[in-house]
Amino acid sequence: MNRLSSADRPDRPYDIVLFGATGFVGTLTAEYLAAHAPEGLRWAIAGRSEDKLRALRERLPGGTRIGVLKADVAEPGSLRELAEHARVVATTVGPYVTYGEELVAACAETGADYLDLSGEPEFVDLMYVRHDARARETGARLVHACGFDSVPHDLGVYFTVRQLPEGVPLSVDGYVTTDAAFSGGTFASALNQFARGRQMLAAARDRARHEPRPVGRRASAPTGAPRFAPEVGAWALPLPTIDAQIVRRSAQALERYGPDFRYREYAAVRRLPVALGGVATVGALFAAAQLPPARRWLSDRLKPGEGPGPEKRAKSWFSVRFVGEGGGRRVYTEVAGGDPGYGETAKIFAESALSLAFDDLPPTAGQVTTAVAMGDALTERLRRAGITFRVAADR
Numbered sequence: 001m002n003r004l005s006s007a008d009r010p011d012r013p014y015d016i017v018l019f020g021a022t023g024f025v026g027t028l029t030a031e032y033l034a035a036h037a038p039e040g041l042r043w044a045i046a047g048r049s050e051d052k053l054r055a056l057r058e059r060l061p062g063g064t065r066i067g068v069l070k071a072d073v074a075e076p077g078s079l080r081e082l083a084e085h086a087r088v089v090a091t092t093v094g095p096y097v098t099y100g101e102e103l104v105a106a107c108a109e110t111g112a113d114y115l116d117l118s119g120e121p122e123f124v125d126l127m128y129v130r131h132d133a134r135a136r137e138t139g140a141r142l143v144h145a146c147g148f149d150s151v152p153h154d155l156g157v158y159f160t161v162r163q164l165p166e167g168v169p170l171s172v173d174g175y176v177t178t179d180a181a182f183s184g185g186t187f188a189s190a191l192n193q194f195a196r197g198r199q200m201l202a203a204a205r206d207r208a209r210h211e212p213r214p215v216g217r218r219a220s221a222p223t224g225a226p227r228f229a230p231e232v233g234a235w236a237l238p239l240p241t242i243d244a245q246i247v248r249r250s251a252q253a254l255e256r257y258g259p260d261f262r263y264r265e266y267a268a269v270r271r272l273p274v275a276l277g278g279v280a281t282v283g284a285l286f287a288a289a290q291l292p293p294a295r296r297w298l299s300d301r302l303k304p305g306e307g308p309g310p311e312k313r314a315k316s317w318f319s320v321r322f323v324g325e326g327g328g329r330r331v332y333t334e335v336a337g338g339d340p341g342y343g344e345t346a347k348i349f350a351e352s353a354l355s356l357a358f359d360d361l362p363p364t365a366g367q368v369t370t371a372v373a374m375g376d377a378l379t380e381r382l383r384r385a386g387i388t389f390r391v392a393a394d395r
Contacts, residue, residue, distance in 0.1 A: 012087050012112075014044045014067060015357045019082065019103065020092035021045035022052040025117065025147075028346035029092065034060040036350065036385075038358070046082055048072045073099045076106070083112040090115045090146075090353045097123040097196070104131050104142060111138035113356045117349060119149035119242045122196060125203040128367045129210050136366040141373055145246050146352040147345035151370050152320050152387070153243040153265065154250055155379050156335040158371040159389050161257055165327030169260035172247075172325075173224070175232045175268035176239060178318040178340050217259050219251035224264040231323050231332075236266035250371035258326065268321070313339040321392070332392040344387065351381045 044067030071078040083106040096118040107114035108131040221244035229236040251257035316339035359377040
């Protein structure tokens with residue numbers, strides 16, 4: 001479809017507005033944008049507290065050129081005004097199922113491009129049903145999961161598929177290894193998802209009723225079984241994240257993934273006792289999240305706005321290894337980088353916003369994935385920013 005790109009909205013005073021800039025990940029993103037802003041970037045930081053925003057601006061390089069906008073999720077009018085001022089709105093304010101919809105609605109209505117860090121399947125499905133159609137009418141691109149969830153996985157599979165033959169059935173397995181800590185915001189989102197299993201399933205079913213399926217093609221993301229994976233020399237444990245759903249939607253939208261595509265995602269764990277301990281921990285958190293007193297107690301252990309310090313982040317890293325097969329070929333690829341939850345998430349998030357604002361991208365609108373909206377351009381941006389995309393072996 002034909003659509004206006006965000007560059008065709010010169011009347012808007014800001015190229016990018018970062019909402020939630022004074023939170024933990026928001027501050028890291030603001031610092032990255034300030035340090036890597038291209039010449040002439042018009043951008044602003046936004047949030048509830050003007051005092052905190054101005055204090056943050058004073059700490060940022062070139063802060064005098066950064067705008068400050070006061071906006072609150074409890075005041076939909078302020079979010080509408082924020083969206084009207086921006087070509088691209090990037091928000092870190094979650095849990096998104098609780099605080100996110102009004103901003104999505106404002107962007108869909110005004111034609112502003114929207115990005116978030118949501119790893120919440122329920123929220124993404126609800127936003128598709130409620131706002132995709134309007135966003136297609138106005139030309140807004142609604143891009144969820146623009147951090148470690150789920151860009152390395154989505155673009156990693158996209159990169160892997162491009163190493164394989166065209167027009168044949170393809171399968172890709174992803175194996176995730178990390179050494180990192182997570183913040184209070186991430187922990188709160190995870191607990192919230194664990195407690196909303198029925199709502200999440202209902203939202204997925206509602207989306208399935210509304211979403212058209214590709215004609216003559218199939219894309220699936222089944223949950224794999226725990227197993228030892230000799231191809232990576234580790235125990236493979238299915239990951240209950242949004243990544244596989246995002247990859248499946250990219251495969252549904254892009255014919256390059258072939259007529260029959262399958263993706264599975266695992267955590268790769270070298271030692272069996274560690275693998276078993278991880279399964280037990282996730283199970284215990286899931287059970288505790290069903291009980292409000294236990295959920296509140298857990299929430300108090302690590303509160304939103306808190307996160308790992310600079311020393312821990314500097315030592316953190318991630319690697320996602322992919323094994324792709326099709327047309328008689330097998331390829332091994334890898335996407336790797338530093339601290340996945342915060343340093344690299346801020347980098348990925350900021351580069352995604354810059355890509356939407358300035359890159360020559362395919363014409364898309366509505367709810368789209370990063371691979372569909374920004375594929376090659378964002379991959380190249382992330383490579384230049386220090387994230388590895390490489391072919392490890394091909395046979």
